[in-house]
Amino acid sequence: MNDLHNLSVKALANLLQTKEVSAVEVATRFLARMGGNPHNAFLDIDSEATLAQARASDAKLANGTAGPLEGVPVAHKDVFVTQDFATTAGSKILSGYRSPFDATVVQRLRTAGMVTLGKLNCDEFAMGSANENSAYGAVQNPWDTTRVPGGSSGGSAAAVAAGLAPAATGTDTGGSIRQPASFCGITGIKPTYGRASRYGMIAYASSLDQAGPMARTAEDCALLLSAMCGPDADRDSTSLDVPAEDFTASLGADLKGLRIGIPQEFFGEGLHADVRAAVDAALAELTKQGATLVPISLPRTELSIPVYYIIAPAEASSNLSRFDGVKFGHRAKDYTDLESMYKKSRAEGFGSEVKRRIMTGTYVLSHGYYDAYYLQAQKIRRMIADDFQNAFKQCDVIAGPVAPSVAWKLGENANDPVADYLADIFTLPASLAGLPGMSVPAGFGAHGMPVGLQLIGNYFKEAQLLNVAHRLQQATDFHLRKPEGI
Amino acid sequence: MSLTPQDIDRIANLARLELKPEESERMLAQINGFFGIVNAMQAVDTSGVQPLAHPVAAIQDIALRLREDVVSEPNNREANQRSAPAVERGLFLVPKVIE
Numbered sequence: 001m002n003d004l005h006n007l008s009v010k011a012l013a014n015l016l017q018t019k020e021v022s023a024v025e026v027a028t029r030f031l032a033r034m035g036g037n038p039h040n041a042f043l044d045i046d047s048e049a050t051l052a053q054a055r056a057s058d059a060k061l062a063n064g065t066a067g068p069l070e071g072v073p074v075a076h077k078d079v080f081v082t083q084d085f086a087t088t089a090g091s092k093i094l095s096g097y098r099s100p101f102d103a104t105v106v107q108r109l110r111t112a113g114m115v116t117l118g119k120l121n122c123d124e125f126a127m128g129s130a131n132e133n134s135a136y137g138a139v140q141n142p143w144d145t146t147r148v149p150g151g152s153s154g155g156s157a158a159a160v161a162a163g164l165a166p167a168a169t170g171t172d173t174g175g176s177i178r179q180p181a182s183f184c185g186i187t188g189i190k191p192t193y194g195r196a197s198r199y200g201m202i203a204y205a206s207s208l209d210q211a212g213p214m215a216r217t218a219e220d221c222a223l224l225l226s227a228m229c230g231p232d233a234d235r236d237s238t239s240l241d242v243p244a245e246d247f248t249a250s251l252g253a254d255l256k257g258l259r260i261g262i263p264q265e266f267f268g269e270g271l272h273a274d275v276r277a278a279v280d281a282a283l284a285e286l287t288k289q290g291a292t293l294v295p296i297s298l299p300r301t302e303l304s305i306p307v308y309y310i311i312a313p314a315e316a317s318s319n320l321s322r323f324d325g326v327k328f329g330h331r332a333k334d335y336t337d338l339e340s341m342y343k344k345s346r347a348e349g350f351g352s353e354v355k356r357r358i359m360t361g362t363y364v365l366s367h368g369y370y371d372a373y374y375l376q377a378q379k380i381r382r383m384i385a386d387d388f389q390n391a392f393k394q395c396d397v398i399a400g401p402v403a404p405s406v407a408w409k410l411g412e413n414a415n416d417p418v419a420d421y422l423a424d425i426f427t428l429p430a431s432l433a434g435l436p437g438m439s440v441p442a443g444f445g446a447h448g449m450p451v452g453l454q455l456i457g458n459y460f461k462e463a464q465l466l467n468v469a470h471r472l473q474q475a476t477d478f479h480l481r482k483p484e485g486i
Numbered sequence: 487m488s489l490t491p492q493d494i495d496r497i498a499n500l501a502r503l504e505l506k507p508e509e510s511e512r513m514l515a516q517i518n519g520f521f522g523i524v525n526a527m528q529a530v531d532t533s534g535v536q537p538l539a540h541p542v543a544a545i546q547d548i549a550l551r552l553r554e555d556v557v558s559e560p561n562n563r564e565a566n567q568r569s570a571p572a573v574e575r576g577l578f579l580v581p582k583v584i585e
Contacts (some may be wrong), residue, residue, distance in 0.1 A: 100562055207541065236550075303530065305524050309520065310527070324502070326571070327566075327567075329569070350503070355509075360517055379536030379537050385538055417522055433541055459545055
């Protein structure tokens with residue numbers, strides 16, 4: 001059973017249910033692979049905590065009370081608070097923090113039987129597109145360790161791609177599940193805003209943040225997403241009263257008659273030729289299966305960059321005001337009074353990208369600027385959401401690239417934050433509209449790096465997206481390819 | 487529109503961030519660089535458009551829910567204070583505020 005780390009969530013779940021392997025055996029195998037923390041993917045590993053969960057799963061498997069994913073390991077992005085592991089959100093300000101409770105998503109996956117392998121590296125407070133903003137060091141892309149894994153869920157994507165975990169959780173505010181999934185050649189989905197509870201997910205931009213699964217296959221993502229979603233009425237006021245769904249139920253349905261909208265704005269001159277070639281080939285495969293391509297327009301695609309980078313920092317500046325060195329987190333050693341304690345604690349605890357976004361957000365919310373920036377951005381946000389509804393009159397799903405290029409070199413954009421912002425152009429529109437979006441491996445581009453196909457669905461159409469991805473994966477093997485030596 | 491060093495000082499104070507001089511300088515250049523891409527937003531005619539807060543409100547009415555006003559959390563003081571920087575007799579300690 002030396003290849004356990006190459007099995008899908010589904011295959012592992014079957015082996016566990018039929019007792020061909022035990023949860024402890026599976027956990028032990030992954031913990032061994034995690035030794036030495038390859039690619040700097042993990043921020044907290046605690047074998048004892050993992051094995052204790054695995055033993056509890058084995059007991060349930062033995063006495064017939066097992067959940068559907070009992071004993072299958074999962075690793076959580078470090079923005080989900082956990083009782084059994086430290087939670088830092090990739091920030092120095094939360095170094096060593098222990099949450100008194102588990103995030104709803106963590107708890108739901110545990111109830112389904114999943115065993116936590118540890119906590120995954122990410123950009124500080126999920127602010128970044130390359131995982132280079134983590135206070136605990138960058139994550140390497142397993143396909144080329146001199147390149148970024150994408151961000152902000154870079155540790156999640158690298159861990160799955162490198163066979164350190166069969167699946168991981170991520171969060172997506174402006175593309176933080178889809179873009180790293182694309183850069184690392186795995187599958188990831190962000191559901192409709194409000195589907196998954198934000199309780200215990202350390203807030204970055206509350207009106208955009210959504211949790212979702214990352215794994216090798218669409219089927220595995222469907223299994224995790226089914227366990228993660230559902231109303232959390234008393235804990236999250238933005239959680240929607242939409243019942244949990246079995247997202248695997250319609251996998252395999254044929255694509256005859258499916259209309260795929262192709263937004264012209266996603267295929268302009270900013271898109272690199274290698275990415276375009278892979279995306280076109282994936283679309284050709286889908287048409288071979290009976291889908292038709294429909295040209296559409298999302299005219300405010302470019303505007304989504306300023307709109308997002310006003311709304312998200314504004315909400316971040318408010319959310320991050322809780323880090324003041326009083327109830328939890330870092331407190332400066334030398335200060336003169338309460339105000340200087342706040343200022344020094346925050347100055348020492350936050351990294352530069354986080355400070356930049358807090359500053360931008362504070363400015364656009366300050367007296368005299370609110371209407372011109374935050375309110376104007378929220379109005380254009382509605383226009384962007386309306387553009388999608390117009391587009392969905394002509395098509396069932398929308399497809400295009402996830403990012404303009406393959407993963408770039410570590411350090412390449414280090415002194416130019418705006419360069420990273422511009423690379424988010426294709427993921428931001430669906431985030432602003434709160435629509436479900438996913439990335440599916442579509443092939444390889446320059447330097448042999450993976451390319452993802454982005455699929456965007458209408459509200460609550462996750463099952464349809466997952467089916468399109470699943471059908472693509474029945475006909476291609478890009479999701480099964482692995483970096484050398486894995 | 488361009489921010490000045492005084493704007494940066496004012497915002498840093500509002501945000502309760504102590505910035506070193508070289509940090510303020512870099513921040514000024516970077517934030518002004520960023521506002522270069524924000525200007526495109528100002529040209530959009532949004533008259534009559536309602537701001538969108540919960541994105542799903544684009545297709546249906548969304549009312550933020552209130553839960554019943556009942557005690558639902560047990561006393562968990564010890565766990566809640568486990569990560570606090572300074573605690574004494576169950577209280578969070580801060581520097582003296584009132585002389």
